[in-house]
Amino acid sequence: MTRLRSRSTSFDVAALAGVSQSVVSRAFNPGSSIAEETRKKVIAAARKLNYVPNSIASSLTTKRTNIVALILGNMANPFYVHVLHNFSQRLQEMGRQVLTFTVDPGAESDDAIMRVLQYQVDGVILTSAQLSTRMTSICHERGIPIVLFNRYIPGSDASGVRCDNAAGGRQIAEAFLAAGAKSFAMITGDPKGTTSQDRVRGFVERLLEEGIRRTDIEEIEGNSSYEGAASAALKLFKNRKRPSPDALFGINDIMAMGAMDALRSRLGMRIPDDLMVGGFDDIPEARRLPYQLTTVRQPIDLMVEETLSILHLDDPTQQIERGIDRPITGKLIWRNTIPVPPAYRWAADNSGETDAS
Amino acid sequence: MTRLRSRSTSFDVAALAGVSQSVVSRAFNPGSSIAEETRKKVIAAARKLNYVPNSIASSLTTKRTNIVALILGNMANPFYVHVLHNFSQRLQEMGRQVLTFTVDPGAESDDAIMRVLQYQVDGVILTSAQLSTRMTSICHERGIPIVLFNRYIPGSDASGVRCDNAAGGRQIAEAFLAAGAKSFAMITGDPKGTTSQDRVRGFVERLLEEGIRRTDIEEIEGNSSYEGAASAALKLFKNRKRPSPDALFGINDIMAMGAMDALRSRLGMRIPDDLMVGGFDDIPEARRLPYQLTTVRQPIDLMVEETLSILHLDDPTQQIERGIDRPITGKLIWRNTIPVPPAYRWAADNSGETDAS
DNA sequence: GTGAAAGCGCTAACAT
DNA sequence: ATGTTAGCGCTTTCAC
Numbered sequence: 086m087t088r089l090r091s092r093s094t095s096f097d098v099a100a101l102a103g104v105s106q107s108v109v110s111r112a113f114n115p116g117s118s119i120a121e122e123t124r125k126k127v128i129a130a131a132r133k134l135n136y137v138p139n140s141i142a143s144s145l146t147t148k149r150t151n152i153v154a155l156i157l158g159n160m161a162n163p164f165y166v167h168v169l170h171n172f173s174q175r176l177q178e179m180g181r182q183v184l185t186f187t188v189d190p191g192a193e194s195d196d197a198i199m200r201v202l203q204y205q206v207d208g209v210i211l212t213s214a215q216l217s218t219r220m221t222s223i224c225h226e227r228g229i230p231i232v233l234f235n236r237y238i239p240g241s242d243a244s245g246v247r248c249d250n251a252a253g254g255r256q257i258a259e260a261f262l263a264a265g266a267k268s269f270a271m272i273t274g275d276p277k278g279t280t281s282q283d284r285v286r287g288f289v290e291r292l293l294e295e296g297i298r299r300t301d302i303e304e305i306e307g308n309s310s311y312e313g314a315a316s317a318a319l320k321l322f323k324n325r326k327r328p329s330p331d332a333l334f335g336i337n338d339i340m341a342m343g344a345m346d347a348l349r350s351r352l353g354m355r356i357p358d359d360l361m362v363g364g365f366d367d368i369p370e371a372r373r374l375p376y377q378l379t380t381v382r383q384p385i386d387l388m389v390e391e392t393l394s395i396l397h398l399d400d401p402t403q404q405i406e407r408g409i410d411r412p413i414t415g416k417l418i419w420r421n422t423i424p425v426p427p428a429y430r431w432a433a434d435n436s437g438e439t440d441a442s
Numbered sequence: 443m444t445r446l447r448s449r450s451t452s453f454d455v456a457a458l459a460g461v462s463q464s465v466v467s468r469a470f471n472p473g474s475s476i477a478e479e480t481r482k483k484v485i486a487a488a489r490k491l492n493y494v495p496n497s498i499a500s501s502l503t504t505k506r507t508n509i510v511a512l513i514l515g516n517m518a519n520p521f522y523v524h525v526l527h528n529f530s531q532r533l534q535e536m537g538r539q540v541l542t543f544t545v546d547p548g549a550e551s552d553d554a555i556m557r558v559l560q561y562q563v564d565g566v567i568l569t570s571a572q573l574s575t576r577m578t579s580i581c582h583e584r585g586i587p588i589v590l591f592n593r594y595i596p597g598s599d600a601s602g603v604r605c606d607n608a609a610g611g612r613q614i615a616e617a618f619l620a621a622g623a624k625s626f627a628m629i630t631g632d633p634k635g636t637t638s639q640d641r642v643r644g645f646v647e648r649l650l651e652e653g654i655r656r657t658d659i660e661e662i663e664g665n666s667s668y669e670g671a672a673s674a675a676l677k678l679f680k681n682r683k684r685p686s687p688d689a690l691f692g693i694n695d696i697m698a699m700g701a702m703d704a705l706r707s708r709l710g711m712r713i714p715d716d717l718m719v720g721g722f723d724d725i726p727e728a729r730r731l732p733y734q735l736t737t738v739r740q741p742i743d744l745m746v747e748e749t750l751s752i753l754h755l756d757d758p759t760q761q762i763e764r765g766i767d768r769p770i771t772g773k774l775i776w777r778n779t780i781p782v783p784p785a786y787r788w789a790a791d792n793s794g795e796t797d798a799s
Numbered sequence: 800g801t802g803a804a805a806g807c808g809c810t811a812a813c814a815t
Numbered sequence: 816a817t818g819t820t821a822g823c824g825c826t827t828t829c830a831c
Binding site: 095 | 811
């Protein structure tokens, strides 16, 4: 323990400043009644001793740690990296920090939650991982709000914020149709995840409405990864008996990109000439020169804001908001993987894009 | 405070189990002397009450939070995302969690460190951000070990683990030379960062040894980003009076990729036919079909292990290791952006690569 | 092996 | 505005 000796405490500061320990506490807690002059005196003493308030100790009495847990599956999808970055930044601005928990994609997050609980976090944000209802209620019982990010469990107590995935799927379908596509394929993600399901559902619905036959909509799983999508695409397009589809919907950008690369390098296909491609997420990589992917942008900033507001971090006395499902509409970003039909030109010009160079 | 009422404590468990509170504590601390039978009784009671030990409270006495701070600049470089992921996984396995701090790239990390201190973390890992020596000594004084990841401050007290960047730079130079290149260019990163400097230095040194003239080694800054490198590459290759260089060294993969994309799409250049390209890091993206980048692989796993060992997380009584500089040698991965000279074929076959499909 | 009691560093009444 | 005091939930001697 020798290493830990020299942490000075509020008592040390108090002694040096010639005040009581509680005055030191007040000096560091904005809003407490303390004379400006004594405050300065205390701060000076604190500086001299390199004193930093021990937030662990204060948590014990305040019951707030100013820590928010972020449970992440699948860091291989850049989208979730951006999500993490966003939360981290925003929470830091609010004087909070992110405690990161990683869970293998698809795995139950139950043990992660139990670990979270030990740290007495003020809230938990869960992305791309399963959550049992038992865990939800354990958190809620203990007063810890939990919100699912891009994931929801219909009829459960857990609140969630997500992109309106079905609507987004429809938008991509719409774009394909407007560009004249007649036959379609999808590379789907985790079949158990509502995210993938909803995008697929919206996409297919819109197509069926337009009189497309279900047999003209093929489907293959891409494992939510670049590599998975690359091999799925190859499987789909190599040695076909029936004619190739006109349009391919990658349920997320990273899979659309994997498919594009594989199809171009291996099969020499040209995009959009031989095949139109649509994605979902609008990760920064989607606008890069080799891709210029037409995709649905998830409004991350908004979704993050919404998530934080449900967490009520500044007001723990608020009732936990249960069972909220907040779908947020994405925006179709026209780039080069779907030919822009005349009727949509204004939208394409509107996207406010400048290219990478 | 109504929300926070129902957290049950070790006293509640003790009461239910019919033992004293200290027994409950022992039941949850492996290695304490407690009869197996009572242990089971306690665990059962705990389960019934959904009791989870409050690690914040125990930190107060043990002086260990089991939290490690990770300070990140530049999440835009996928390399650091993988670093984060690695640390997060490994630390979780060790029963610790990562508290994430983000700092604007290039910014001072001093205020981040002060925030870190409040949380009484057991150690701090700092990547791609500046660190003042004052902060180093503040941490050390308080018994908090800090290690710089891929960054070092010569002659400072701070320990660091890094790839041997100079040696890596030499390896790329070597590969270019072996492939017959005579004139060279580099796209460099943060000019203040030792990482970029060292890679450049090793690269240039090797070239000069071989009799290459300094004027045949051009240099341009790429801002450590895909976009920055893309425009830098264009600036370098567009409207030249002198002949184009044979080989381009992107100081990191993400910049090499940006340059490749720009040069191919905008200038129609073919790689490696018109220009060889070498990178550094070996991020997963580097092996993707459009890139197949020949690069120096940073042995992340090893570097992470080394970092953790310097942190001495399991034994806080250990003296903090100061001023260590642990360079770890990277490995050249032959792919397709530098033609493999006959003498190197075995190495290329050795890389153990299977491609994305 | 178990219980009693004294803190860990702080905040939050309550006095003054 | 400042000081006093009693905890917050746990670990850790120290007795037994």
